[in-house]
Amino acid sequence: MAVARNKRMSIGAAQSPLLGAAMFSPAVLYILLLVGGPFLLAILYAFSDARIGNTEMHFVGLENFRSILQSPSFRVAIRNSFIFTICSQIVVIVGANILAIALEKAFRGRGLIRFLILMPWVAPISLGAIGWKWILDSIYSVITWVLVAMHIYKPFSAPMWLGEPHLAIASVLLVHSWRLMPFSTVILLAGRTAIPKDIPEAAAVDGSGFWRTQLQIVIPMMRPIISVAVLFGLIFTFTDMTVVYILTAGGPFDSTQTLPSLAFALGIQGSDLAAGAAISLFLVPLLVILAYFMLRVAHRAEVN
Amino acid sequence: MAVVETRDLTKVFKEGQLGAVNNVNLETREGEFLVFLGPSGSGKTTLLRMIAGLETPSSGEILIGGRVVNDLSPRDRRIAMVFQSYALYPHLSVYKNIAFPLKAQNVKKELHKEKVEWAASLLGIGALLDRKPRELSGGERQRVALARAIVREPAVFLLDEPLSNLDAKLRASAREELERFHRRVGTTTIYVTHDQVEAMAMGDRVVVLNKGVVRQLGTPTDVYDNPADTFVATFLGSPPMNLAELGDVIVGFRPEHFRPVSTITDAALPFRFNVENIEYLGSEWIVSGTLKGGKLDGKKVFSRLSSAQNLQLGGRYEFAVPQQHLKFFDRSSEKRAEPRAVSWQ
Amino acid sequence: MAKGISRRIWGKVVHILVLGTFTVLLAFPFYWMLITSFKQNLDLYTMENNPFLFNAKPTLDHLKFLFAETRFIRWLGNTAFVGVIVVAITLLLAVPAAYALARLSGRWGERLGIGIFLTYLVPPTLLFIPLSRVVAYLGLQDSLWALILVYPTFTVPFSIWLLMGFFKSIPKELEDAAMVDGLTRFGAFVKLVIPISVSGILTVVIFTFTLVTQEFVYALTFISSESNQMIGTGIPIFLVRGDVYYWGALMAACLIASLPIAFMYNLFLDRFIAGFTVGAVK
Numbered sequence: 001m002a003v004a005r006n007k008r009m010s011i012g013a014a015q016s017p018l019l020g021a022a023m024f025s026p027a028v029l030y031i032l033l034l035v036g037g038p039f040l041l042a043i044l045y046a047f048s049d050a051r052i053g054n055t056e057m058h059f060v061g062l063e064n065f066r067s068i069l070q071s072p073s074f075r076v077a078i079r080n081s082f083i084f085t086i087c088s089q090i091v092v093i094v095g096a097n098i099l100a101i102a103l104e105k106a107f108r109g110r111g112l113i114r115f116l117i118l119m120p121w122v123a124p125i126s127l128g129a130i131g132w133k134w135i136l137d138s139i140y141s142v143i144t145w146v147l148v149a150m151h152i153y154k155p156f157s158a159p160m161w162l163g164e165p166h167l168a169i170a171s172v173l174l175v176h177s178w179r180l181m182p183f184s185t186v187i188l189l190a191g192r193t194a195i196p197k198d199i200p201e202a203a204a205v206d207g208s209g210f211w212r213t214q215l216q217i218v219i220p221m222m223r224p225i226i227s228v229a230v231l232f233g234l235i236f237t238f239t240d241m242t243v244v245y246i247l248t249a250g251g252p253f254d255s256t257q258t259l260p261s262l263a264f265a266l267g268i269q270g271s272d273l274a275a276g277a278a279i280s281l282f283l284v285p286l287l288v289i290l291a292y293f294m295l296r297v298a299h300r301a302e303v304n
Numbered sequence: 305m306a307v308v309e310t311r312d313l314t315k316v317f318k319e320g321q322l323g324a325v326n327n328v329n330l331e332t333r334e335g336e337f338l339v340f341l342g343p344s345g346s347g348k349t350t351l352l353r354m355i356a357g358l359e360t361p362s363s364g365e366i367l368i369g370g371r372v373v374n375d376l377s378p379r380d381r382r383i384a385m386v387f388q389s390y391a392l393y394p395h396l397s398v399y400k401n402i403a404f405p406l407k408a409q410n411v412k413k414e415l416h417k418e419k420v421e422w423a424a425s426l427l428g429i430g431a432l433l434d435r436k437p438r439e440l441s442g443g444e445r446q447r448v449a450l451a452r453a454i455v456r457e458p459a460v461f462l463l464d465e466p467l468s469n470l471d472a473k474l475r476a477s478a479r480e481e482l483e484r485f486h487r488r489v490g491t492t493t494i495y496v497t498h499d500q501v502e503a504m505a506m507g508d509r510v511v512v513l514n515k516g517v518v519r520q521l522g523t524p525t526d527v528y529d530n531p532a533d534t535f536v537a538t539f540l541g542s543p544p545m546n547l548a549e550l551g552d553v554i555v556g557f558r559p560e561h562f563r564p565v566s567t568i569t570d571a572a573l574p575f576r577f578n579v580e581n582i583e584y585l586g587s588e589w590i591v592s593g594t595l596k597g598g599k600l601d602g603k604k605v606f607s608r609l610s611s612a613q614n615l616q617l618g619g620r621y622e623f624a625v626p627q628q629h630l631k632f633f634d635r636s637s638e639k640r641a642e643p644r645a646v647s648w649q
Numbered sequence: 650m651a652k653g654i655s656r657r658i659w660g661k662v663v664h665i666l667v668l669g670t671f672t673v674l675l676a677f678p679f680y681w682m683l684i685t686s687f688k689q690n691l692d693l694y695t696m697e698n699n700p701f702l703f704n705a706k707p708t709l710d711h712l713k714f715l716f717a718e719t720r721f722i723r724w725l726g727n728t729a730f731v732g733v734i735v736v737a738i739t740l741l742l743a744v745p746a747a748y749a750l751a752r753l754s755g756r757w758g759e760r761l762g763i764g765i766f767l768t769y770l771v772p773p774t775l776l777f778i779p780l781s782r783v784v785a786y787l788g789l790q791d792s793l794w795a796l797i798l799v800y801p802t803f804t805v806p807f808s809i810w811l812l813m814g815f816f817k818s819i820p821k822e823l824e825d826a827a828m829v830d831g832l833t834r835f836g837a838f839v840k841l842v843i844p845i846s847v848s849g850i851l852t853v854v855i856f857t858f859t860l861v862t863q864e865f866v867y868a869l870t871f872i873s874s875e876s877n878q879m880i881g882t883g884i885p886i887f888l889v890r891g892d893v894y895y896w897g898a899l900m901a902a903c904l905i906a907s908l909p910i911a912f913m914y915n916l917f918l919d920r921f922i923a924g925f926t927v928g929a930v931k
Contacts, residue, residue, distance in 0.1 A: 041779035239772035260774035
């Protein structure tokens, strides 16, 4: 009798909202407390004069924002954040598409090549960055040595890759692109394999050459996947402070600062929590825009 | 318009194994609708793809319009192909789908509209030009695929099982549309299918393939009434031809020719038949059972009748096959042999 | 005849060139780490020497230095410790949550799932300042437990997203059959769904572990003393004494830290991609 009742109850509870709530509330609670809470705290700090070491905190209205917007290093940081993010993304999307085309058909050793190509992405960011720091060292850089050996520069007159502002910016761009390339490549590769085989064949029969087929048929069909790769890439680069911190520490003379690295420099190293929080809040608008596009891509995929 | 010819065409995918296509020699006639018929794995699609230029032959030659095309890309062969899935470009409108071959061949932009509209009107899809493929029904997609194929005015059409993705009801009307289309346009067409009903209905001639080898090339009448070997004999016709081994020969007779003695007036070979199953299909009856007596005792056979009202399950009846409808095949080679006198007693 | 063959050869050459160029550009720094690890200091720090050759005999000095005179092993241990515990916490939070969202919660489940995924987009570089105060308030500054507390904020959302897709692909009929046989919904989850999902769970384990090893901002902000460092922060910061970079040991450490993660990542790559692209590729 009890068994029969059990059976009825358990099958009837197909939707089980109570059990469902019990199962996901720990995660939701944790996220609310440790993401939602600190997020609100960041906003609070941005409107205050909080400092590390001070126990008191006062409301100061828009004062922090005013002084930030007037500071030249902030303007450089916001400019750099956009330059690094957008330029590296362009390089990566073009490169990753080419590389995905090259990796599409199986060939001997493809597994090994894939392993090697993935290294920049799987290695911890800071370790890859410091590897590049050695390669771009002002004295012992292997790039310098090669350029001197090719007589493009005289010894001791090669540029300092991380020491001159424009070159430093280029170096940071290089490392960001280098790190992101494998991620995008691998996602695009997955997108390519999802395209039915007979579509490029139909294009070939229709008279389309290789590049026309890629540019007018295959790549447009990959739009959702490309969107995903681009959106994630933009987020990863825009919110990263590690590459700048390791390569240049924001220098020379703050020329390679970005929003996150500046927030760290002022907020933690400079103990000015309020300024740091205010700067980091400038990340939010772009993230909201990117999140919106992410949802649109996911929604379109559901509809189709 | 052109004639497609293959000479000793072979395709081997794995070294040492039997090829997917083995020494196929065939030649189409101008403007004909030629069907490649065979079960899956028979090589019919591989053969088609080699003609299209999507697979490279291991050996042998392909000629289109008298020219050897082995080294030509699909683009340069002046062929058009309709795939099983239709392979419509999902992100392009119907108009742009049809216009794509023109674009790819660098036809002047001014001419696109005229040609697309001509192809669309030929297939009655003028109203669909602004739609996207995902908004179309299966039949409409087939028409768009055909329009895209014809817009280039190719020399040869290649169709790879275009009806298999449609549901049964749609298939009949889509088949009829294809036949009408071919009559209107008259381009040499090669059509691949595993469905023998399609092959019989649509083909001017049928190439029956098995394991990469051509078993017979002939009109539907040829392959049905005069099968070249037991494979062709049993592949065409449903239920398949009854085959019985008698000595060094295999005797075959189609179910529709295996009837009660009372219905036959010509000279016929008699059999004793035990009815074990009766299926009423509305327009006909399929009766199956076993033969009794002599060398053929226990052999399962099928009969197709327009009326089976006098037959009962488990009953034993006198059946016969008219002499002229008996087919003979050599036991060892399974190939068609001369008629001879046989007895199963 | 010739046209077809030469076109194919040309295509192959371009293919190899493209692959070669990209592979070299992407993998070169790691090759460079490898060489640098075994070069003697006087070889490394002599400008005229061809850096592509071993101008002096290869040496194990840097490795000896790394393992004997730095806290590298300790950092590896710290990272492993944090990794294991964060993996456990992540599984405990994410597995039931993903199941609940995939199966039990209907429309609200979808929305909540999306909401959780969006929290993945809130970056550490936004939260690190307030979290540093939270950590200080809890008395966890300079403790690995600060990282253990905070890391699930980015491992849990992504793991839930990954597992949701995975659970959705398990046919509902399996659990229905189990419930007809007498199990409760939760019992079916524990006794049936979890064992089937071992590969999905394993993916989450590996993915979480790699996220932990790659993290930098929190590790930099919360941990200050040398012996409590993670490998991502210890190596670039504490293998530098004053202004002197111990490049040989540095490069060795980078390589040693990166390779195991690379192996694990490669094994589960397809699953990770599915996690990122869920929905966009149907």
